Every structure is written in structure tokens, then in C-alpha cells.
Amino acid sequence: MFLRSYFDEKLAQYSYLVGCQRTGEAILIDPPRHLDMILQDADKEGLRVTAAAETHIHADFVSGARQLAVKHDAALYLSDEGDEDWKYGYTDQLHVTKLKDNDTFMIGNVQFDVLHTPGHTPESISFILTDVGGGAEQPMGIFTGDFVFVGDVGRPDLLEKSAGAQGTARSGAESMFKSIQRFKEFPDHMIIWPGHGAGSACGKSLGAVPQSTIGYEKQTNWALKETDEQAFIEELLQDQPEAPSYFAQMKKVNKLGPAIIEETDGKWFSNEEEIVKWAAQSGHFLLDTRPAKEAEKGLVPGSINIPLGKLLPNWAGWLVDYEEKIALIVKPSDAEEAIIALQSIHLDQIVMLIDPNSIDSIATASYETVSKEKFEQEKEKEAVQIIDVRNDSEWQEGHMEGVQHKMLGHLREEGKKLDEEKPVLIHCQSGARSAIAASVMLSLGFKEVIHLEGGFGAWKEKYPEKVTR
Known part of the structure; x- marks a missing residue:
């Protein structure tokens, strides 16, 4: 058996190439949209990607499953769990196997058993891998998608927060608890291959380690350690990061079928x-x-x-x-x-x-980046507007007095409510997001925009007594 993982650092997303070296067949688990590098690797290993499988309808990136099916004639293995709102809508004329709990399929001599793991989403499934061709009688591991991560589990509130699907967060948390109890019954030795690592918005405390085991997670992962259902639900729903607005769009795209990428030259x-x-x-x-x-x-x-x-x-x-x-x-x-x-x-x-x-002669808009001392002087002036563009959780942990909280993701709309005639002072936690925010304010027509170098973290270190909650 051959197994290799691929990590997209920008999306903190894992894909997995699994191949049977005896038959030359391979499958991609949760494939990314751009596949050239993976397909080239498969070819180097003497494998041909004949199939793709998805753990669920993704909300944070475009799946490459349809691309593989249309352009490379790959068979698809997709969940058939959940109600009609959670069914794939692009499967006509494609070679698709719809999967339910306890189903089994083979890629060469590698066996995949399907485990329905609702919680993050109702249709979520995990794939238990057994290397039958290698003589194994016990499973090696499980591809968990956004069900279980290293150190955390998938959040159940994305659609409620990003698309307004009321009531789905709590029902998802209840399903997640039940799924975990079933999951914990599997052997401790089984490897966990998650769908995301640290940096993903699909959980709140994902680890940066690429894989783990069920036994280790039972000892260290808060979600697997918690035995009280109500306490679990409260903790799971508490302090989840803001759900990116594009998640609702991604869910729709991956459900109905992403556009097929064609080779085009940029203009x-x-x-x-x-x-x-x-x-x-x-x-x-x-x-x-x-x-x-x-x-x-x-x-x-x-x-x-x-x-x-x-x-x-x-x-x-x-x-x-x-x-x-x-x-x-x-x-x-x-x-x-x-x-x-x-x-x-x-x-x-x-x-x-x-x-x-x-663009040298037309790049005429600019903002000023200032030190924490200069920023403190500027914010004491009367006719200024001070904006904190951090996330809600960061804001609640402490902020500057007299500052308006306008999270960066909403600033193109929220920024319009400010007075264009007054200077804008802007900051985030370290300076990266507020630099983006400064350009947003300039794009809205503001002339005087001042950006804090080092962000709230640097300012707080200099002026701890001025932090308010």
C-alpha cells in the first residue's frame, strides 16, 4: 500500500493519496481543486488515480472531486447520509457510488469501511482503512475529515453562523457527542488522518501535528475526554471563531458542483x-x-x-x-x-x-504606519475614529477604550458608516490584518488612515494599564 498526505498551508487542509501498488489503482481522499502535483506524484509511483472520495460537502475550499471525475474519468465515492439538503447535486452522468454507514469499497487490495460521523455536518462520513493486500486483518487508521482533528473536533455551527440555518448548531453538537462515543470504541492503535490542521476555521483549537491515534486523542483531546453530554455541547459551541462569509458559498458550490477548471492564459x-x-x-x-x-x-x-x-x-x-x-x-x-x-x-x-x-504613476493612495507611541498620541485627539478589526474573542479579552469594533471581514460594509472627513486610526492584534483594513478604508474614499505597527499586542505591552474589557 502507498499513502501520502498533501497539506495546503493557505487553507490548512489535508488531502490523501492512497494506492494499491499491486494493481496500480489509487484514490484521493478529500481532493483539492488543483491536482497537477498530486497526479504527477501518483504517476511517478506507478499509480493511476482512478477514484476520489469525500468525507462531507466542504465549506472551506473547493473540492477537486468533480474535476477528477470529468477530466480524468475517476469514480466518486460520496456520502448518501443526511436529508435532501445534504445530497450532492452533480452526480448525473458520472460514475458515483453513494455511501451509507457500514458500506465497504475496495481500491485495488485496500479496503475502506464507511463510518457515518454526523456532527460537523449531517452527511459527514469517515473512512476506515485496512491494508488487505498487505495481509492486515485489523484497520490501520481512519480518515476523519472534519469530524475529529488532532486536539479538537469539527465545529457544528458553521451553517447557522454563515448561512442563517437556525437550530443546526445545537443539533449538530448533539450528533457530534453521539458520534464520538461510537468512535471511542475503535482500537487505540488506529491512526487518525484529519482533514485540517492548525489555522483552519473548522474548529477552535486544532493541533499542528499532522496525525494522531485514537488512543492518544482519548487521553488528550478535550472532546473525547468529556463524558457529560450537556457540558460537551456547551464547550463545543462556546468561543468558536467567526465563520468566514464565503463558507456558505463554498457549501453551495461543492453541493451543486464546482466549475471545471480549464487551462487559460492570464490577460x-x-x-x-x-x-x-x-x-x-x-x-x-x-x-x-x-x-x-x-x-x-x-x-x-x-x-x-x-x-x-x-x-x-x-x-x-x-x-x-x-x-x-x-x-x-x-x-x-x-x-x-x-x-x-x-x-x-x-x-x-x-x-x-x-x-x-x-502602476507607479497611478498608485497615489497611501496610509501611514506609526509606532505605538505615535498611535497613542494620535488617538488622544478629538476628531479621530479608532477602529479595532480583530475577531470577537480577541476584542472580548481586552481592547482600547473609546474604540469601535469592526471585524475585518465586515469592514467593506461597516466602514461606510464612518465619517470620511475624519482621520481613521486602525489596528488588529499584530498588524497584518489592520494593514489590509487600512487599504479597505482607502478604497472606501477615506483620505487619512493611520495604521498601528505591531498591533494591539505591541500597544498592550507598552500601555497595560489602559486595556479595558
């Missing part, structure tokens, strides 16, 4: 006048992917700066409307990475690519 533009006109039009989003230290010196009016890296897909998902057309300011050498990051959350309408070297 590069360099006419400065046309770029400015394009950015000013309704329904257009000019996304600047340069590092914040570069962008703060000069932004094209109307653009928003989300640096290329881990921040890009998450905050683009929050801030870009899915109906908007996107133009990317990106270095040619970074264009492919940026496009893949955006397409991983189905932001596909990228219509223009712009080399940063071509």
Missing part, C-alpha cells in the same frame, strides 16, 4: 488610464497582492491589498463579492500561485493581471 494589462477606469467601476475588485510594506507606500485608488500568502484566500473570501470581477496586481512570477489560491475558494472571475511595475 496582462499595463495601460494605467484603463486600470484606473476599470477599478472605479461597480462590480470590479482590484486586488493588490504585494507585501503590505510595499503597498502602503502607494495603492491604486479603489484597490485593496491582501498580500500573497496564507492571508490571501481567507480574506479574499471575506472581502470579495462572488459576483465581482477581479483584477490582480501581482508579480508575473507569482501569478500562478495567486490564481490557484483564489480558485481554491471558487473566486474564478479573474479577468485582468497587472504587473506592479506598471
Whole structure:
């Protein structure tokens, strides 16, 4: 048997390639949308990816299952649990096996047994792996998707928070407790291969270790240790991070079927006048992917700066409307990475690519980054507006007095409520999110935007006595 994991750092998402070396067949568990590297690896190992399986309808990234089925004729193994709201809607004309609890399927001589594990979502299933071809009579491990993570379990409140599906959070928590009791009956030696690691918004305390065992999690994972159902439910629902607004869109996309990616060449533009006109039009989003230290010196009016890296897909998902057309300011050498990051959350309408070297004369908007001492001086002035763009939990743990809390993901709308004529002072916890926020405020027409270097953490260290709750 062959097994290799793939980790998308920007989405903190794991995919798994499992192959039978005797037959040359392989399956991808929870495949990403962009598959070239994985398919190349499979080919190097003498494997052909003949199938894909999903643990559930994902809400945080675009699944590559349909891409594999349409472009590579892969068979799909998909959950048939849950009611009609949780059924896949793109399976016609594809080779699909719909799975229920206790079903079994084979990829070569590797056996997968299906375990229904509702809680994170009603249709959630896990795959128990047994290397039959290697002579095993006991399972080696289990692909848990967003059911059990290292150190945590999947949150059940995403649809209630992101899509307004009232009542689903508590019922999901109740189902999660029952699923865990069943899960704990499996042998301690079984390896847990989770769907996400630290940095994912699908839980609140995911570990950064790529895998664990059932026995270890029973000793260390709070959710497996808690035996009182009501206490478990309260703890699971408490202090979950904000649900990114694009999660509801992802759930719909993966349920109905993501668009098939075709090979296309990006269209590069360099006419400065046309770029400015394009950015000013309704329904257009000019996304600047340069590092914040570069962008703060000069932004094209109307653009928003989300640096290329881990921040890009998450905050683009929050801030870009899915109906908007996107133009990317990106270095040619970074264009492919940026496009893949955006397409991983189905932001596909990228219509223009712009080399940063071509915007020098039109990058006329800028904000000022100041020290904690200078920020403290500025915020004592009367005619200023001070914005904290951190998450709710960070705000509740302590904040500056007289500050308005406007979480970054909502700032394109919430920022419109402020007075454009007054200076805006803005901060987050460390400075990364507030740099994005500063560009958002400039895009809304604010002229004087001041950004705190080092964020609330640096300010709190200097002025601990001024922290309020």
C-alpha cells in the first residue's frame, strides 16, 4: 500500500493519496481543486488515480472531486447520509457510488469501511482503512475529515453562523457527542488522518501535528475526554471563531458542483488610464497582492491589498463579492500561485493581471504606519475614529477604550458608516490584518488612515494599564 498526505498551508487542509501498488489503482481522499502535483506524484509511483472520495460537502475550499471525475474519468465515492439538503447535486452522468454507514469499497487490495460521523455536518462520513493486500486483518487508521482533528473536533455551527440555518448548531453538537462515543470504541492503535490542521476555521483549537491515534486523542483531546453530554455541547459551541462569509458559498458550490477548471492564459494589462477606469467601476475588485510594506507606500485608488500568502484566500473570501470581477496586481512570477489560491475558494472571475511595475504613476493612495507611541498620541485627539478589526474573542479579552469594533471581514460594509472627513486610526492584534483594513478604508474614499505597527499586542505591552474589557 502507498499513502501520502498533501497539506495546503493557505487553507490548512489535508488531502490523501492512497494506492494499491499491486494493481496500480489509487484514490484521493478529500481532493483539492488543483491536482497537477498530486497526479504527477501518483504517476511517478506507478499509480493511476482512478477514484476520489469525500468525507462531507466542504465549506472551506473547493473540492477537486468533480474535476477528477470529468477530466480524468475517476469514480466518486460520496456520502448518501443526511436529508435532501445534504445530497450532492452533480452526480448525473458520472460514475458515483453513494455511501451509507457500514458500506465497504475496495481500491485495488485496500479496503475502506464507511463510518457515518454526523456532527460537523449531517452527511459527514469517515473512512476506515485496512491494508488487505498487505495481509492486515485489523484497520490501520481512519480518515476523519472534519469530524475529529488532532486536539479538537469539527465545529457544528458553521451553517447557522454563515448561512442563517437556525437550530443546526445545537443539533449538530448533539450528533457530534453521539458520534464520538461510537468512535471511542475503535482500537487505540488506529491512526487518525484529519482533514485540517492548525489555522483552519473548522474548529477552535486544532493541533499542528499532522496525525494522531485514537488512543492518544482519548487521553488528550478535550472532546473525547468529556463524558457529560450537556457540558460537551456547551464547550463545543462556546468561543468558536467567526465563520468566514464565503463558507456558505463554498457549501453551495461543492453541493451543486464546482466549475471545471480549464487551462487559460492570464490577460496582462499595463495601460494605467484603463486600470484606473476599470477599478472605479461597480462590480470590479482590484486586488493588490504585494507585501503590505510595499503597498502602503502607494495603492491604486479603489484597490485593496491582501498580500500573497496564507492571508490571501481567507480574506479574499471575506472581502470579495462572488459576483465581482477581479483584477490582480501581482508579480508575473507569482501569478500562478495567486490564481490557484483564489480558485481554491471558487473566486474564478479573474479577468485582468497587472504587473506592479506598471502602476507607479497611478498608485497615489497611501496610509501611514506609526509606532505605538505615535498611535497613542494620535488617538488622544478629538476628531479621530479608532477602529479595532480583530475577531470577537480577541476584542472580548481586552481592547482600547473609546474604540469601535469592526471585524475585518465586515469592514467593506461597516466602514461606510464612518465619517470620511475624519482621520481613521486602525489596528488588529499584530498588524497584518489592520494593514489590509487600512487599504479597505482607502478604497472606501477615506483620505487619512493611520495604521498601528505591531498591533494591539505591541500597544498592550507598552500601555497595560489602559486595556479595558
